[in-house]
Amino acid sequence: MKRLFLIRHAKSSWNDDSLCDQERPLNNRGQSQLAPLARAMKCLGALSGAIYASPAVRAQQTLAGALSVNDQPAHVRTEDELYTFDFRRLLRWLQNLDNN
Numbered sequence: 323m324k325r326l327f328l329i330r331h332a333k334s335s336w337n338d339d340s341l342c343d344q345e346r347p348l349n350n351r352g353q354s355q356l357a358p359l360a361r362a363m364k365c366l367g368a369l370s371g372a373i374y375a376s377p378a379v380r381a382q383q384t385l386a387g388a389l390s391v392n393d394q395p396a397h398v399r400t401e402d403e404l405y406t407f408d409f410r411r412l413l414r415w416l417q418n419l420d421n422n
Contacts, residue, residue, distance in 0.1 A: 334380040372399070373405060
């Protein structure tokens with residue numbers, strides 16, 4: 323049976339007004355959230371199989387932190403459709419995924 327885990331990025335920074343939304347990094351609190359998140363994701367089995375992530379800097383940083391505890395190669399794909407997390411776009415994206 324397939325499982326779907328939807329995981330939000332860790333806490334991001336709003337300190338730099340010169341950055342567009344997609345470029346905002348994690349703040350210190352977000353960085354400190356990575357280790358517990360990684361352990362939880364590993365325990366749930368969320369780091370095996372296909373992993374899809376938003377191209378947002380904060381999402382990529384969260385993913386890198388999560389993968390730091392992974393002891394097997396991850397199959398990661400960055401998908402622009404995941405950036406806005408709009409329900410309709412997300413549902414359409416999910417429906418178009420390969421069943422394998």
